Every structure is written in C-alpha cells, then in structure tokens.
Amino acid sequence: MVTLAYDPTPLHHDHALLDIPDAVARLGYEHLQLTPHADFAPFFRRPKADDALAAAFAKRAADAGVGITSLLPVQRISWPTEPERQTAVKNFTRVIELASGLGVPVINTEFSGRPEEPEASEAAFYRSMEELLPVLHREGIRLNIDPHPDDFVEDGLEAWRVIRGLNDPLVGFVYVGSHTFHYGDRAATLIPELGDRLGAVYAADSFDHRHSHGLRYITNPPGNAVRVHQHLEIGDGDVDWKELFGSLRASGFLDREDAIIVSNVFAEDERAEESARSQLETLRALVAG
Template sequence: MARIAIDLTPYNDSVHLLDFPDLAARLGYEYLQLTPNPDFGRHFHRPKVDSAMIAQLRKRAADAGVTITSVQPVQRFGGPDPRDVEIAVFNAARYIEVAAMLGAPVINTEFSGRPEREEESEYSFYRAMEQLLPVAEREGVTLNFDPHPDDFVEDGLEAWRILRGLNSDRVGFVYVAAHTFHLGDRAATLLPEVGDRLGAVFAADTFDHRRSHGLRYITNPPGSAARVHQHLRIGDGDVDWQELFGTLRSTGYLDRDDALIVSNVFAEDEHADEVSRFQLAKIRELIG
C-alpha cells in the first residue's frame, strides 16, 4: 500500500526541524519527507545537520510514530558551469550520507541546469552522476529526479530517456503533479513507460498555463521565458486526478510497498493545518 508523506515546507519559519515529526503526527501523517529547511539545508547548500542532530531527529521521529521516508535537496547537477557542478557534487555526496544515516535512503531532487544551454547541461548532469552514483551505491541510497520547470529538461518523456541513459537501478523518476503541464500532460502514457522506476509522486494541483491561447497568465515583458505553476490543494487546479491515480493503479504503483506519495502544497501557508489534513483525506480517497 502506498505511503502518504507530508512536505512541511510551509512551517519552515515557525517550527523547528526537530519538532517536524511531532507536527506530522499531529496532522495525521505517518510519513515525512524532509525538504530544504534552514536547520536541515537550503537550496544549493551543504546540509547543516551533524551526527548528533541526526540521532535526535531519528529519536523524535520514532517517539512520534513517524517514518522519515526521504530527503529532497536541490543542487545544480545540470550546471551548466563546471563550478556549479563541482559544488553540487560536493554537497550532494554529503546529502547521500545524511539520507543513509537517517534511515531514509531515498533522495528526491531535480535536474537543474539551463534550458537555453541544454547540451552543456545534459553533459554536466551525466558527469555529476558519474561521480555521485558510486556514493549512492556505497550508501544504499536511490536518487529520483523531477524535470522541474526551468530545468534543462522539462518534458517528462525526454527526462525519462536521460535517466534511462544512466543505466543504473539507483536512479528513478519523480512525477510532480503540479508540473503536469510542463511535463507534457501525458501521465497515462508516460508513467507506464517509466514503470517500476517511478520513485515518488508529489500531490499538489496547478493551473494549465497553456489555456486561453497561452494567456492564462500574463507576464511582462511579452514573451517572457518565465515558467509559471502553482502547488495548490487537490481540486483547486486543472490536473486530472482521476486519470493520474487511475494510471498509478493500473501500473501497479499503488500496490508497491515502497510507493511514496508526498503532499506538497505551498500556496496556502496561512491555512497549512487545514490544507494538510484535507490533502491526507483526499489522497486516501484517490488511492481507495
């Protein structure tokens, strides 16, 4: 049965990292994904936890009855500048060690890089993985990647091809529902192709930026390359949730013991408790 975890990013400014397991339990969750947080580690930085803090966090999680499933650092694996890649590898190697020490041997992350420098970025990504995959193998950690809007690869199928090219079972795919319309809006055909290499699904809604003749959002100056999406609660956007979960069911993902669905709504911090509980109930309904 799929595990439902929560991303507690909306609480970063008000709740200490060590209190996250208690908060997750209070909101009704049995599982927790650790994401960029001032005490844990920020985007593009090295993790800030030491062995003592990791031990405290593991104890707090055990006491709360909450399992830490995964961590989500964001690093510039796709560069494309060599110095960016060097920093990303240096930081990510430590994140891999931290994930193993936490007993949460899954890293869900992004490709990064620049879409206007796609060839250089792909090269940077492969070189970064050449260095990091031996570390992941040694520590028993899996690396799953999300083609995030504004990464060097945004299309879901092309992202899967790039991951397949690594030829490693330590690598998987993250399907982020809030990125549906940048991914190509084809969960029904993409997810069967990814198959058992689907490592995680992130559950938040978004609007289809392509609608209304591309004028769903108006950005200035006209023709801006900005990528717009939201992380709304399920039902507040345009994602076809019946199609997504129907596909997850037909591919067998929902029956996997290691299946992970992460609620990651960021748009309503002022109602975070209410939204978190709503998300849990809605995801359970979609699974059921």
C-alpha cells in the first residue's frame, strides 16, 4: 500500500530540525520527507548535518513514531558550468551518505539545470550521473527526479526520455501535481509510460498558467521569462485529481509498497496545521477511491 508522507517545509521557519518529527506526528502523519532545512541539507550548499546530528534526528523520528520515507536535496547537478556542477556532485554525494546513515532508501530531487542552455545542461546531468550512480548503487538508494519549472527540461515526457537515457532502473520519476501544467498536462498518458519507474508523487494543486490565452498571470514587462505555479491545497487549483489518481490506480502505483505520496502545500503557512490535516484526509480518500 502506498505511503503518505508530509513535506515539513512550512515548519522550517519556526521549528528546529530535531523538533520536526514531533510536529509531524501531531499533524497525524506517520511519515515525512525531509526537505532542505538550514541545519541539514540547504538548497545548493554543502549539507550542514554531521553524522551525530543525523543520528539524533533519526532517533527523534523513531521516538515520535514517524518514518523518514525520503530526502529531498536540491543541488546544481545539471548546471552548464563545471565549477558549480562539480560542487553540486560533492554536495550530493554527502547527501547520499546521510541517507545511508539514516537508513533512508529514497532520494527525490530536481534536475537543476538552465532552460536557456538545455543541451549543455543535459550533458552536465549525464556527467554528474556518471559520478553519482556508482555511489547510489553502493548504498542501495533509489533516486527519483522531478523536471521542475525553470529547469532545462520541463515537459514530463521529455524528462522521462532524459531519465530513460541513463539506462539505469535505479533512477525514476517524481510526478508533482502542482507542476502538471508545465509537464504538458499529460498524466493520463505519461503515468502509464513511467510504469514502475514512477517513484513518488507530490500532492499540491496549482492554477493552469496557460488559461485565458496565456494571461492567467500577468508579469511586467510583458515577455518576462518566468514560470509561475503554486503549491495549493488539493481542490484549490485546476489539477484534475480524479484523472491523476485514476491513472495512478490503473498503473498499479497505489498498490505498491514502495510508492510514496507526499503532501507538499507551501501556500498556507499561516494555517499550516489545518492545511496539513485537510490534505491528509483528502489523500486518504483519493487513495481509497
């Protein structure tokens, strides 16, 4: 049965790292995905947790009855210039070591390249993976990747092609609900193609930026190269959750023991507790069908 986890990003601004598992448990969740926290593995920088802090976090999670499904680091592993890419690989290697020490079997991440340099970013991604895959295999950790808006690849099918090109079953796909429209709004056709290489689904809603002839959002000056999306509660945006969960059910994802669904709402920090509980109730209903 699929595991439901909480993304504690809304808690980061007012909870110390070691207090997060207790807070997650109070919200009703039995699992969490550890996202970039200043004391663990911040965005784009060297992880700040030593082995002792990681062990303390693991103990606090166990004491709270909260499992750690996965880590979410974001490093510039597809950056088109070498100094940044090499630093990212070193940082990511340390994240893998931390995951191994925590006994966490999954890392979910992003490509983290640049859309204005797609070929150089793709080449950088493959160079980085040549270095990281042996470490992942040695530690027995699965890697899943989300083609995030403003990355060198945003379309879901094209991202799957990039991942498939690695020719390594250890690397899979993260389907983020709030990125649906940047993916090409293709859940019904993409999810069957991913099969068991779909490793995780993030549950948050978003408006379709393509509506109103591209004027759903207006930025000035016109023509800005921006990508806009939200991480709203399910039902507050335009994502077709019936279609998405129908595709997940038909593909067998919801019946897999290794499948992860992460609630990751970031737009409701002022009511984070209410939002987290509502999300959990909604996800349980969607899974149950």
